[in-house]
Amino acid sequence: MNISVITLFPAVVQPFFTTSIMKRAQEAGKASIKTVDLRDFALDSYGTVDDRPYGGGAGMVLRIEPLHAALNQVDPNHQAHRVMTSPRGVVWNQAKAVEFSHKKDLVIIAGHYEGFDDRITQHIDEEVSIGDYVMTGGELAAAVVVDSVVRLLPGVLKKEDAAAIESFMPVSLDELEKAVGSTPELQNLRNTGGKTMVSLLEYPHFTRPQTYEGHAVPEVLLSGNPKELRVWQLRESYRITKERRPDLLS
Numbered sequence: 711m712n713i714s715v716i717t718l719f720p721a722v723v724q725p726f727f728t729t730s731i732m733k734r735a736q737e738a739g740k741a742s743i744k745t746v747d748l749r750d751f752a753l754d755s756y757g758t759v760d761d762r763p764y765g766g767g768a769g770m771v772l773r774i775e776p777l778h779a780a781l782n783q784v785d786p787n788h789q790a791h792r793v794m795t796s797p798r799g800v801v802w803n804q805a806k807a808v809e810f811s812h813k814k815d816l817v818i819i820a821g822h823y824e825g826f827d828d829r830i831t832q833h834i835d836e837e838v839s840i841g842d843y844v845m846t847g848g849e850l851a852a853a854v855v856v857d858s859v860v861r862l863l864p865g866v867l868k869k870e871d872a873a874a875i876e877s878f879m880p881v882s883l884d885e886l887e888k889a890v891g892s893t894p895e896l897q898n899l900r901n902t903g904g905k906t907m908v909s910l911l912e913y914p915h916f917t918r919p920q921t922y923e924g925h926a927v928p929e930v931l932l933s934g935n936p937k938e939l940r941v942w943q944l945r946e947s948y949r950i951t952k953e954r955r956p957d958l959l960s
């Protein structure tokens with residue numbers, strides 16, 4: 711997958727893209743992550759990329775010309791999926807990450823300052839928010855999108871990691887019901903919601919020591935019985951989801 715991140719602050723995201731799993735994914739040829747400095751497309755030798763908003767108001771607005779020029783250079787024929795990070799975008803989640811992981815080319819514009827000239831939206835496919843809060847810029851949001859997408863690309867994570875039950879990964883209602891029994895929530899999902907799958911939060915993990923300050927690791931994890939282990943994991947995932955994120959079960 712080819713990813714380009716257009717930003718005024720490449721130095722914010724570059725260390726992240728060249729460390730740990732993002733680095734490994736690129737070395738293995740699974741992803742190419744390029745940062746493009748918006749300042750290279752400035753309007754003048756002073757590096758101007760923003761201006762005061764028409765109609766007044768606080769802050770500066772990114773001008774359309776540098777943004778459009780950067781897009782045209784990175785993706786001249788609009789083959790890539792083009793997104794812009796912005797608090798007013800669709801809220802990012804695991805389903806969006808899975809959707810994006812099937813794209814071949816992805817361009818992300820990290821929005822900055824108070825906003826951007828709205829006419830750029832005619833040249834992008836969607837705006838993406840990472841949550842209902844406002845940051846000073848979209849760089850961290852771009853990093854969130856890239857990380858959650860790249861780790862889903864085939865071969866990036868080790869097989870056993872990828873196959874494990876994971877937060878927000880779908881589990882079949884049939885398998886879950888076998889593990890936890892037929893609860894009102896599951897019946898409701900099946901009958902009213904017409905669902906066959908449900909997304910759960912992840913079960914707890916433990917490593918050595920076996921007992922710490924009197925708290926022992928659950929016996930089932932030591933048993934080596936894969937069927938019992940799977941049932942325990944599903945039960946724990948269900949318990950934690952019901953407790954912390956009941957919205958995922960409704």
Ligand code: ADE
Pocket residue numbers: 795796797821838839840841842843844845846847848851
């Ligand atoms: N830029 C500023 N805040 C943001 C958010 N919550 N999501 C995406 N981009 C942003």
